[in-house]
Amino acid sequence: MSTVAAFYGGKSILITGATGFLGKVLMEKLFRTSPDLKVIYILVRPKAGQTLQQRVFQILDSKLFEKVKEVCPNVHEKIRAIYADLNQNDFAISKEDMQELLSCTNIIFHCAATVRFDDTLRHAVQLNVTATRQLLLMASQMPKLEAFIHISTAYSNCNLKHIDEVIYPCPVEPKKIIDSLEWLDDAIIDEITPKLIRDWPNIYTYTKALGEMVVQQESRNLSIAIIRPSIVGATWQEPFPGWVDNINGPNGIIIATGKGFLRAIKATPMAVADVIPVDTVVNLMLAVGWYTAVHRPKSTLVYHITSGNMNPCNWHKMGVQVLATFEKIPFERPFRRPNANFTSNSFTSQYWNAVSHRAPAIIYDCYLRLTGRKPRMTKLMNRLLRTVSMLEYFINRSWEWSTYNTEMLMSELSPEDQRVFNFDVRQLNWLEYIENYVLGVKKYLLKEDMAGIPEAKQRLKRLRNIHYLFNTALFLIAWRLLIARSQMARNVWFFIVSFCYKFLSYFRASSTLKV
Numbered sequence: 455m456s457t458v459a460a461f462y463g464g465k466s467i468l469i470t471g472a473t474g475f476l477g478k479v480l481m482e483k484l485f486r487t488s489p490d491l492k493v494i495y496i497l498v499r500p501k502a503g504q505t506l507q508q509r510v511f512q513i514l515d516s517k518l519f520e521k522v523k524e525v526c527p528n529v530h531e532k533i534r535a536i537y538a539d540l541n542q543n544d545f546a547i548s549k550e551d552m553q554e555l556l557s558c559t560n561i562i563f564h565c566a567a568t569v570r571f572d573d574t575l576r577h578a579v580q581l582n583v584t585a586t587r588q589l590l591l592m593a594s595q596m597p598k599l600e601a602f603i604h605i606s607t608a609y610s611n612c613n614l615k616h617i618d619e620v621i622y623p624c625p626v627e628p629k630k631i632i633d634s635l636e637w638l639d640d641a642i643i644d645e646i647t648p649k650l651i652r653d654w655p656n657i658y659t660y661t662k663a664l665g666e667m668v669v670q671q672e673s674r675n676l677s678i679a680i681i682r683p684s685i686v687g688a689t690w691q692e693p694f695p696g697w698v699d700n701i702n703g704p705n706g707i708i709i710a711t712g713k714g715f716l717r718a719i720k721a722t723p724m725a726v727a728d729v730i731p732v733d734t735v736v737n738l739m740l741a742v743g744w745y746t747a748v749h750r751p752k753s754t755l756v757y758h759i760t761s762g763n764m765n766p767c768n769w770h771k772m773g774v775q776v777l778a779t780f781e782k783i784p785f786e787r788p789f790r791r792p793n794a795n796f797t798s799n800s801f802t803s804q805y806w807n808a809v810s811h812r813a814p815a816i817i818y819d820c821y822l823r824l825t826g827r828k829p830r831m832t833k834l835m836n837r838l839l840r841t842v843s844m845l846e847y848f849i850n851r852s853w854e855w856s857t858y859n860t861e862m863l864m865s866e867l868s869p870e871d872q873r874v875f876n877f878d879v880r881q882l883n884w885l886e887y888i889e890n891y892v893l894g895v896k897k898y899l900l901k902e903d904m905a906g907i908p909e910a911k912q913r914l915k916r917l918r919n920i921h922y923l924f925n926t927a928l929f930l931i932a933w934r935l936l937i938a939r940s941q942m943a944r945n946v947w948f949f950i951v952s953f954c955y956k957f958l959s960y961f962r963a964s965s966t967l968k969v
């Protein structure tokens with residue numbers, strides 16, 4: 455019997471961000487391995503016209519929860535969705551709900567965050583810093599609380615090259631920032647933001663670093679742990695390979711490449727692609743929850759869950775395997791044939807953007823105009839290129855994360871727990887994982903049917919022929935223009951033609967002699 459799974463039996467668990475990518479996989483695993491848990495409280499806000507209950511039903515009705523419904527048929531009764539908005543004072547939780555949370559919660563997993571790179575400082579601080587402080591305050595009033603697990607990111611200190619499992623101080627105290635955001639107006643905040651975030655690449659990573667500092671400062675006598683995953687990718691094994699549900703991180707890039715919109719990217723091919731499967735992260739989270747509650751370490755332990763130090767893969771290898779998978783299982787209705795040019799040179803990257811992205815978009819928009827339709831490709835391409843430029847920082851660098859605490863925890867687990875809550879990425883076969891990842895993007899994100907593959911292959915063949923035809927026409931036009939203008943080009947042309955003619959005559963003469 456797994457000790458970790460048994461630990462969660464009978465427990466009341468509070469999860470923030472349960473409707474997000476990580477949160478859903480966390481709930482799934484909890485219900486599947488500890489079906490006798492008492493209740494999972496989730497803090498949810500209504501969204502996109504859906505009530506709380508509708509959101510919960512939608513999650514439980516997804517393929518991700520199919521196995522759970524077999525193991526834990528009364529899963530609906532064990533989820534208690536609590537209306538909450540983490541942007542509001544006291545999270546706008548009702549008095550009764552707050553009372554229940556304070557008196558019953560045993561474990562907290564704090565996953566909620568804004569992960570947008572371009573959020574405003576005010577909003578990102580509110581969610582990633584102030585809300586964390588507020589939750590810690592609530593936690594300090596929970597008599598039955600055994601562990602508080604805070605999810606950060608391995609990139610919260612990406613301004614450093616080597617990152618240890620410690621909390622690094624930020625140049626400006628989080629409290630000072632929270633206080634000043636209360637009275638500064640938006641225009642001034644925009645002005646001072648670059649000065650505040652200094653060498654952090656975006657507001658997201660900066661506010662996650664502030665969030666960690668808040669955890670350290672407000673920990674009181676709570677048992678707290680911080681988990682820092684790198685780039686969280688599709689599931690590796692559980693509940694099935696390849697599950698993904700949003701376009702963040704590599705997912706959007708895979709779609710844009712598979713659909714033929716994105717054919718070149720400014721990336722360092724040999725830089726480490728530190729992707730970590732979401733189920734691996736969840737396994738570590740649950741093991742950390744158990745360890746923190748049972749062993750109550752004296753200080754806040756930080757756990758890195760990254761792949762680069764144990765089983766590195768680089769962007770080149772990843773790109774090649776993604777393209778190889780598109781050959782076998784192409785996406786439907788691609789704009790162009792998928793291709794991937796990696797360049798670390800800014801000039802070459804701009805060249806590819808002009809030739810491979812902007813020019814085809816303009817040509818396509820002309821075609822749309824001519825056929826009486828609304829042009830849209832240039833706008834779409836501009837947004838895509840803006841997105842890609844925001845991700846570039848992370849695909850042109852490598853980091854080293856130490857993993858002493860993560861390895862220590864692995865050695866503390868029984869062989870059964872190491873199997874059930876496996877977070878050892880040394881066992882990950884990248885080629886297999888990437889293939890399942892791409893397949894998962896096709897099935898669960900794009901909702902494409904496998905029956906459409908033969909048609910997609912036919913279309914790719916057509917696109918290849920159009921590509922060759924277009925390039926040949928372009929070459930002939932360029933050559934014709936060159937010949938018209940330059941004596942030198944004319945001489946070269948006549949030399950090539952007479953050489954081919956002589957070669958053919960010689961070939962014909964020698965074959966006649968043989969007969």
Ligand SMILES: CCCCCCCCCCCCCCCCCCCCCCCC(=O)SCCNC(=O)CCNC(=O)[C@H](O)C(C)(C)COP(=O)(O)OP(=O)(O)OC[C@H]1O[C@@H](n2cnc3c(N)ncnc32)[C@H](O)[C@@H]1OP(=O)(O)O
Pocket residue numbers: 569570571572607608609684685686701702703704705706707708710711716717718719772773776777793794795834837838840841842844845848849
């Ligand atoms: C030829 C290329 C070679 C390809 C080879 C094959 C593929 C190889 C695999 C992978 C390639 C490498 C890429 C990996 C990049 C990984 C970077 C990860 C960074 C790690 C940071 C730390 C990790 C974390 O802690 S948190 C998670 C990270 N957070 C995010 O990823 C959020 C980032 N997104 C944003 O901040 C916003 O979406 C933003 C600002 C980028 C765009 O916002 P906007 O307001 O414009 O609107 P949106 O509605 O959000 O989207 C607009 C538009 O863009 C499309 N899109 C969004 N995200 C992505 C994406 N990641 N990739 C591609 N496209 C994306 C979206 O679909 C929209 O399209 P429309 O059609 O216009 O609606």
Ligand SMILES: NC(=O)C1=CN([C@@H]2O[C@H](COP(=O)(O)OP(=O)(O)OC[C@H]3O[C@@H](n4cnc5c(N)ncnc54)[C@H](OP(=O)(O)O)[C@@H]3O)[C@@H](O)[C@H]2O)C=CC1
Pocket residue numbers: 470471472473474475476477497498499501538539540541564565566567568569581605606607608662682683684685686687700702703
């Ligand atoms: N994905 C990744 O690559 C990585 C993620 N992380 C960290 O993991 C955690 C989870 O990330 P991930 O699941 O990918 O992110 P998602 O964007 O998928 O999920 C974010 C969650 O936060 C909730 N949330 C946001 N704002 C509010 C609010 N005002 N009130 C209540 N809930 C809110 C969202 O709810 P709603 O559904 O209502 O929007 C959603 O459930 C984050 O802390 C992130 O920093 C760390 C490293 C990498």
